[in-house]
Amino acid sequence: MYNKYVTLINVFIVINSKEPKHKDYQRNLKIKNVYCLLSINNSKLIKNNSGIKKDIVNDISFCSICVDYGILKCITKDLSFDDNNHENNSILDGVSKDIEESNIAKLQHFKMGAIDQKGNIYIFDFERNTYNLIARSGISANCISFNPYNKNEIIVGHTNKSIRSYNIGSKKLAVVLSSYHHSEPYAFSFHPHQPYLLSTSFKDVIVWDLSENSCLRVLIGIQDSEIQNAIFSKSGQQIIASFLNGNILIWNSETFNMEWKISLEALKNENIIIPKKHFPTNLQNTSLLIMSKDNTQLVYGGMGSTLFIWNIIEKVLQYELNLTILNSSALKRIEYVGNKKMVVVLSNDGNLVFINTKTGSLIAFRNEIKCSSFTLSNDGEFIFLILNQKSKVLIYSTSQLINYQKPVNIKSLKESSKETEGIIEVGSNTTTQVRSLYETIDQHKLPENKTEYELYSSKDIHPAVINFKKKYPLKIYRVLRSMEKIMSMLCYWSPVFENIDYLPNMIFPFVKIYENDTFSCFEILLTVIINYCQKWWEFYPNPPIECLDMLESLLSYHDKELYNHFVKYNITSQYYGWELVNNFFSDILSKNEWLCLWDNILTSCDPSYLYYFVIAYLKYLKKSILRITDIEDFMFFIHKENPCQFSKIIRLTNEVKKCTPEDLKFKKILKPYYSLSSNTNYPIFNEYPKYIINYQTKLKEKIRLEEEEYLKKK
Known part of the structure; x- marks a missing residue:
């Protein structure tokens, strides 16, 4: 199997802990623990004609690729190459036993199209194990896609602003769509039910009728409002376009009436003109707008390294994710992984980020494989990457590339050290x-x-x-x-x-x-x-008497001098305790300090941790507090941020908790930590x-x- 790819494709396989068969595997990929199914190398293509060497083409770069499901209707004789110019001609011999048969079997159901910098268009048919040179257009391209309404055609957006369709079977130019574009087209979007195509350029978006090869509509961006991206919704009922002025407009695809306008200007509460530096420097295969296959979420990444996720049904912004992991690198391409609530994001630097769009959380980050573009199979099983050097296309199993990272283990944070008791600073x-x-x-x-x-x-x-x-x-x-x-x-x-x-x-x-x-x-x-907040409102509108009584006893035990000072000047626990606790310490802590405190509170799973923190906070500021003799002055003091080394207060909190005798612990009056059940309604x-x-x-x-x-x- 795959022996016809020998001179064009280097196959790299890693199975469990076995060493790869190819001796240059690590040198070529420069990555570890990432499973690569196939590597298509286009740097040493050697063309033959009737067995006579005709031409040698070196350093060919892939510009764009596309993937589709299904077998080609018409496959002609595949290209032949000079076997004498390649080492490891028998690279596949004896390897078939180690191939992950399940992944290879799934991969056979797909075909791939690719175009290089010289405009040569190739088709790779994994089912028939053949590759074919379809056309020599002589023009580079930014985007390429199989025609979903005619599986035997492939559509290319060339850098000369033209859009052309090629017949795969006859290897001939089928049609050239009229050149309405004022700049290079760099993205395609197809209507799910009708033979309509959206082609996006920086200046305009065109709606094409592929059945008649005619232009239906032209959407032109005005000054400071140039177009970033345009797509059909998965239902086909809307056209969605994003602009550099921070607006995203949604039209009805039949009447072209505007249904919804999303303004990033309103979200940010400021005037927005997105700098062109936030737009990808390389337009090839650019896609900054994508909709989930169930038509419920819209994802946009046209503002630097920020990702926006909208709920289309409720028309609300779900997440605004600043992908700091990308170090301010602009986003270039976004795609959903099959039917999953997961997107793959590519940055200008060539890094891949996998995001869970349901929770807005990071799933995986891959910076080992620097790629210039990627595409996914329809079911999300495989991801096809063009490396930055562009002479290789790597094919991975998506699940293996993701290599899911386990979430933070709360218990391990708690039990990591007996001395520190999981202090988070x-x-x-x-x-x-x-x-x-x-x-x-x-x-x-x-x-x-x-x-x-x-x-x-x-x-x-x-x-x-x-x-x-x-x-x-x-x-x-x-x-x-x-x-x-x-x-x-x-x-x-x-x-x-x-x-x-x-x-x-x-x-x-x-x-x-x-x-x-x-x-x-x-x-x-x-x-x-x-x-x-146990017992907080049992005596409403009065403060929680039982909790404050325990707090007084706790302060008396841990710092008698401070306790006597409060008694002397009639500063009760309602002032030094309840005033701090009832707003969850938001008045006295900075953002980072507050986050740090609640990290420790939540990981401790101890309902009394808040009160131990009150004691530690008062002890830390003891010198300043002892100089206060007036209640109004004290109220002012505890309702403002006071400079402190917060990590010391956290350590002191854990020391107070550890040294508190059993008869003074809050477990006498408070119930243990209780997790809400997923099988019942919210508790009363x-x-x-x-x-x-x-x-x-x-x-x-x-x-x-x-x-x-x-x-x-x-």
Whole structure:
């Protein structure tokens, strides 16, 4: 099998721990532990005519490739090459036993088209084990694709602004589409049901009717609004285009009426003109806009190294991912992996990033293989890479290339050292990637109860939250909208939150982290409230007396001098304890410090960790506190950021926890950490005096109705 590829294709195979058969494997690939099924080398093509050597072509570069499913209808005699000019002519002899038969068998169902820098178009038919030179166009190209409506044709977007179709069977030019483009076309998109083609250039987008080879529509970009990309939706009902002014427009593909406008200017709250330096320097196979096959998500990567993911059904931005791992390199190509909620992202530097579009998380990062372009098979099983030197096309099994990385193991962080007890410090890798830790909790501990979440989220904004915009006029609309939604859902979940004035301060840091993912944010807040807010509202509107009493005893044990100072000047635990805890320390900590603290809180799975931190924080600032004798001065002091070495406070917190005797530990009054179950509804939260809450709710509703009635009369 594959013996006809001997002179054109070097086959590199790695099976488990066995050494590769080819002695130059590591030298040629310069990578380790990445499985390569086939390597197509186009640097030493030697053309023959009737057995007589005709010409030698060296250093041919592939410009673009395409892949399609199915066998070609008409295959002519394959090219022959000079066997004397190649070493390892029998490279496949004795290797077939080691080939991963399952992957090779799947690969045989595909065919690949490729065009090189001299305009030579090749077809590789893996089923028949043949390759063919289809045409010598003499013109380089930016994009190439099989015609889905005529499997025996291949369409090429040339650098001379023309689009041509070649017949694979006859090896002849079939048609040249009229040259309406004002710049080089670099991307194609096909209608899923009709014979329509979208071709994108920097100046314009053209809708073609391939059945009549005619132009239907021309979309022209104006000054400062040049076009980045245009695609058909997977349903074929919309045309989606992105522009350099930060707008993404969605039209009906039949009426060409605009259905939706996405403005990145509104998201960023500033005027946006995307610099051309953020556009790929090499236009070949550029694709910055892609839609999932189930027509629910739209992914855009035309702003440097930032990736935007929209929910098309709800018309909301799900994620705005700044891919810092790419070191500010602009994105060049994005493709979905089959039917999965996963995209492959290629940067200008040739690095590949695999992103889970459902959770907005990083799956894998590959910087060992520097490639200039790539494409995927329809089912996502195989990925075809053009290396940066462009003389090779590597074919991989996508799952093996991804090499899924395991998420953070929370227990290993906890048990990594008996002395440090898993302390996570500011600036460490674990705290700078706090989002991945939260996603680990999402995956293993949160219920992901989408059905019940939608019951809460589908409700109108709760009356208790209607005036939130007036009280807190946040500049960023996206954060304001997320705050309103989360607060409203919490009010519907439990009436106690209708009357809590400090609720916005409690939830704001979590909403800021998850401003584009209210689903995860809501479930994380439920987990935090159920575990770390135990007994907080049992004596509402008074503070949690039991918890503060335990805190006083704890301070008296660990620092008698500080405790006596508070007693002397009538500074109660309501001031030095409750004022710190009830907003989750958002007033006194910077962003990185807050993230570091919550890394430690969540990894500890200890509901009393917050109170140990209060003691450690007070002890660390003891010298400053002992000079304060007035309650107002103390309130000012504990509601501002005080300079500190935060890692020392975290260590001190763990020391306080370790040295606390059993009779002073909060487990006497607090329940153990509880993970929300994925098999049941959200838990009921009714740990509050119902008669007070009900009375306040009725009173507020009465006042609200009276105000509405007064305004109507007025």
